[in-house]
Amino acid sequence: MVNIPVLKEVTEANTILADYLRSRFTHVLVLNVIASPGAGKTSLLERTITQLNGTLKIAVIEGDPTTSIDAERIAAVGMPVVQINTQGGCHLEARQIQRAVEQLDVADADVLIIENVGNLLCPTEWDLGEDIKVVVASLPEGDDKPLKYPGAFLKAQAAVINKIDLEPYIAAKAATMRENALKINPGLAIFEVSCTTGEGIDVWLDWVRQKLAEKRAAEG
């Protein structure tokens, strides 16, 4: 493999820039949301934004390989959003976040949510300066997903199991997915939600509020 050493250099440079960005992200909680295509990242963002709106200021960076469909969905709920098109690229990188935050009023935000490109593999290797990686997995993908794609679950602090409203119609079980996620990473905070019905969203939002409070308390 010719490209491994080069990739390592690139990811090292990325990590240095990500650490710099993290040092600048004071008082704002930064979430890097990672999932397969169609797991419901944008729906989770819509729910999160809509329900936190009025109490917390949110800013959003949307990563997508081509379209601006997701950014339009976020803009439609009235949030400041910057779209990054990766031109087919399979993950976001810190240099893209650096450019995006030049166009976003992050200093004024309480929470910055970065929606990564739909991909359960590559984004896990690229630090974006976030405080917390959140992995979203939907139940119809199968409850063995954490075992088959352990990287994202290993590096995340939180896992959101989405589309639990479909549980009666499929073989996958939320309890099994939770169990499998904890096998990979026993420290994971796990949330079972339906972005369609709204079930479980409050518990997730309480956790986000708590993480923001903890960050601010630590910063003084």
Add this chain to the structure above:
Amino acid sequence: MVNIPVLKEVTEANTILADYLRSRFTHVLVLNVIASPGAGKTSLLERTITQLNGTLKIAVIEGDPTTSIDAERIAAVGMPVVQINTQGGCHLEARQIQRAVEQLDVADADVLIIENVGNLLCPTEWDLGEDIKVVVASLPEGDDKPLKYPGAFLKAQAAVINKIDLEPYIAAKAATMRENALKINPGLAIFEVSCTTGEGIDVWLDWVRQKLAEKRAAEG
């Protein structure tokens, strides 16, 4: 981006090897199955193998980032299968297929199915010597998937829309997904199936048989 020229060299070397493999894959129809994690690639393989068994000989190469869960599912239905673990890698490459076929009796097979790593982005750039790329997308992922991840749909000859049995319970519509797929690639053969109920599988299998017959007729 330091790694683009290197990546190009690697993909060019990959394409040369893929062309060589293709020249060796005579009389066997080779399918490269690409999809997001959890779209139902392995379930489609199980259905395909079980229903073709007795009339056609199938061999399978399973790509997975870590586990052998999928290969065990295929072995359980009695098929010759080789597992490639990519060690977290986001796609299969021709050199891995070359090694895998050394361990599989492909000369004796009618159809070789390669199940790529669960990823809708990276695998599209890597030719494996296949005759046909098949993209699998499940309805719960959302019917806008072809627009958001056009690469795989553009390079595929067939798209399998899976989990149509869930249509009554979700907002996504198979007809809309079909329409969006055809916007990206008007030449796509599209199959609406449920690997759970078996609906639509016969039409898909007829197409596979027809493609095998066409290949053999062309080879004489």
